[in-house]
Amino acid sequence: MSVIKWTEALEIGIESLDVQHRFLIDVINELHLAVKHNEGNEVLLPMIEKLHDYADTHFSEEEELLEKHDFAGKLDHVQEHNEFIAKLDELKRKCESSGEALTIDIRNYLLSWFFHHIKVCDMEYKAFFQQIQVIAK
Numbered sequence: 001m002s003v004i005k006w007t008e009a010l011e012i013g014i015e016s017l018d019v020q021h022r023f024l025i026d027v028i029n030e031l032h033l034a035v036k037h038n039e040g041n042e043v044l045l046p047m048i049e050k051l052h053d054y055a056d057t058h059f060s061e062e063e064e065l066l067e068k069h070d071f072a073g074k075l076d077h078v079q080e081h082n083e084f085i086a087k088l089d090e091l092k093r094k095c096e097s098s099g100e101a102l103t104i105d106i107r108n109y110l111l112s113w114f115f116h117h118i119k120v121c122d123m124e125y126k127a128f129f130q131q132i133q134v135i136a137k
Ligand SMILES: [Fe+2]
Pocket: 021, 058, 062, 118, 122
């Protein structure tokens, strides 16, 4: 069973960003299953790699747009993105050095990321983009 479901309310209105957000939701749901099935690092580490690729692509695309349209909250937003990458690196290092798959920790971190960053912070630039008519209301 999915832990998070995509709804229209999550849509930014920019196709590529929405596809990327959906991808993250898929990974969270996969991680949720991995927790249930007690999967080890052979499953977890490739997922962390996927998340890294996701973060590289998605964050640079968002940040380019925030820069282009001069979004006032850009610096804080970028800082959160950087923290996400640092957290992933930290969790990956811990998994590798202890041999223990920290699946629950990673899932929980991504869930809090989803509820805080995607549902709150990303929606702030969405509102701004609507206001300056970069995207439709
Ligand atoms: Fe985002």
